[in-house]
Amino acid sequence: MINAGILIIYKHRRDIVSLLFPIFxxxxxxxxxxxxxYDLVRxxxxxxxxxxAKHLGKDxxxxxxxxxxxxxxxxTHSEVVQRAVSSCLSPLMSSK
Structure with a gap:
């Protein structure tokens, strides 16, 4: 499901970013x-x-x-959530 969600984000990024950010x-x-x-969903x-966020302009x-x-x-006390955060942060740091 996560791979499918990521594929949808990459395919429709410009159309859905403003809609999905507030929900997330x-x-x-x-x-x-x-x-x-809850941690699995988080x-x-x-x-x-x-x-x-990777598809946003660096500014x-x-x-x-x-x-x-x-x-x-x-x-969060959940290791899977912490790992997900760490994998997302590094690409965003290079955008700064």
Missing amino acids: ENYLNKKASDEEM EGVVIFTGAM DPKVHSVVEKLLGVLN
Whole structure:
């Protein structure tokens, strides 16, 4: 599912970025009662957010916002979420 989502983002990036960023940011701000289940979804949201941010211009202020959001998500106790964040951050850092 993650690979399919990334493919959709790469194919339609310009059309969906402004639509999906607010949805993903809102999801990352949520707290859940079932943290284990939530962490699996959060991992996907992190990966999709990072994939979309790669397509923004390096001067786009949204890149800075995404980096800050991902750094905040690093506080998650889930290793899979932390790994997803770390894999998304390095390409965004080169955009700065």
